Amino acid sequence: MFLVASQISESAQLQAFRSLYLIFGFRRVLVSLNNDDMTLRMRVGQLIAFxxxxxxxxxxxxxxxxxxIAYWLLYSLQIEHWSASMIMITLPVAWLLNLIVVCLWLMARPWRSWLSGAVVLIGMLLFGSRTFxxxxxxxxxxxxxxxKVFSYNVQSFDLNESWEFYQSSPRIRRTDNYVLRYDAPIKCFQEFYNSTSIPDYDIVKxxxxxxxxxxxxxxxxRALVADGDIGVAIFSIYPIxxxxxxxxxxxxxIVWAHVKIGNDTIRIINVHLHSMGIRVGKVLDQKGMKGVQRETRGxxxxxxxxxxxxxxEVDKIEQYIRKSPYPVIVTGDHNDTPYSVVYERMRRILPNSFEDAGRGFGFTYNRLPGYIRIDHQFHDPKLPVLNFETINYIRYSDHYPIVGTYLIK
Structure with missing residues (x-):
């Protein structure tokens, strides 16, 4: 009995070992297959990442x-074609995209972030004072x-709708009162409007x-008619x-004036150049793709x-500057950003007042895209600028007022 039991036990043990071998062997096959599958997925992922x-x-x-290329065009002004101007004006967008690329590389391949980082740094060294x-x-x-020389594109004092010519408007009265009461002896305006038919709006008077x-x-x-689109204007307490x-x-x-201040005389040049034509709001207001395409083409x-x-137009401004017998201050709505042919050419003749005495970014446009500075003042080195301010809390117009304080020696 003992012998039979022993033989049975050995047979069962052998069968059990065979079963375990098959089981473990199959598991090794499954593990091998799973490893191959994981390796394949890793390789596909690596290929996609690459x-x-x-x-x-x-x-x-x-x-x-x-x-x-934008740096070269702006720094050298070798090409003043409109296409070159288009590249120059997009320089802030190029900086923003380069910074986004730097952030992406820092998460993936940090050593590759140096290229865009270096390009942005060079741009800040070359053109940073125009920006901030x-x-x-x-x-x-x-x-x-x-x-003080005050300058403001007043957008026709909001007198753009014919029905407003014949009734009082609190908004227009606030705008009129602000520009009248602001403490500056010389005031320059663009899109200046006058209406003799309503006493409140007879601004010249x-x-x-x-x-x-x-x-x-x-x-x-046009200052003598009921509805007068005067355009560019200079008002002064000092004799002209x-x-x-x-x-x-x-x-x-362009209007210019020789203003006599004490025993000194300076030339004030007030300009309003051709519109930029950026109407982002109209593009965004379109509901259909055809409307978007039409407005974009416009x-x-x-x-x-x-x-x-x-x-x-800037050719003519340069002539008025160079032919002036007196120190010059140029102000107004130039309708061009600091990254443009107009700005660079003006900057090569006269220092920019914002760069010399401003604070912050100095954005002057109160509509979309908003983050642009298109109203400028340039001053003769003989008239040092003490302070320059963009009054960005005054929102009566689609522009903000700007004011520079100059020392008349």
Whole structure:
């Protein structure tokens, strides 16, 4: 019995070992298959990651090349074609995209982030003062008279609808009262409007009663009619001993005045150049793709004509600056950003007041896209700027007022 039981036990043990061997052997096969499957998925994932990294690196190289071309165009002004202006004006967008690329590389391949990072750093060194500055107001040292020059595109004082010509509007009255009461002896306006039919809106007459006895208007005859689109205007408490004007068409143009301050005389040039034509709001308001395409084509066409017209207009401004027998201050709505042919050419003749004495970004446009500075003041080095301010809490118009304080020695 014992022998039979022993033989049975050995047979059962052998069978059990065979079963375990088969089981474990099958598991090894499954593990091997699972490892092959995981390896395949890893390889596919690595291939996809490699593709996107290569794509990002290619885009990165193109973006860096585009940014460097914008640097060269803006720094050298070798080409003043409208297409070159289009590249220059997109420089802040190129900086933003480069910073996004830097962040992406920091998460994937940190060593590759240096390229876009270096390009942005070079741009800040070359053009950073056009973008962001932080100066404290300067104290008057020595003898001299501080004089404020106020400039504001008033958008026709919001008198754009015919029905408003014949009734009172609290918003318009607030705008009128603000520009009349702001404490500055020299005030320059673009898109200036006057209406003799309503006493509140007879702004020219009200300025004279407020002490601004001297003025130069682009269309002086329109100050005598019921609905007068005057355009560009200068008002001064100080005597204006000589003046001139040149019309570009519509409300755009140049007016200049020789202002006598004590024993000194300076030339104030107030300009309103051709519109930029950026109407982002109209594009966004479209509900259908056809409307978006139509408005986009309109914006591009306006940009094209604007770049061409402003290039010709800045030629005339340069002549008024170079022929002036007195130190010059140029102010107004230039309708061009600090990354443009107009700005660079003006900057090569006269220092920019925002760069010398401003604070922050100095954005002056109160509509979409918003984050642009298109109203500028340039000053003669003989008239040092003590302070420059963008009054961005005054939202009566589609522009913010700007004001520079200059020392008349």
């Amino acid at each position: 593709f996107f990294r290569s794509l990002l690196w290619s885009i990165n190289l193109l973006l860096v090349l585009y940014t460097c 500055v932080w100066h404290s107001p300067l104290e008057i040292k020595g003898r001299g008279t501080p004089v 009200r300025f004279r009663k407020a002490g601004y006895r001297y003025s130069v208007l682009l269309y002086p005859e 001993v000589q003046f001139g004007r040149e019309q570009f068409g519509g409300s755009n143009g 914006v591009l066409s306006a940009l094209h004509s604007g770049f061409t017209e402003r290039k010709n």
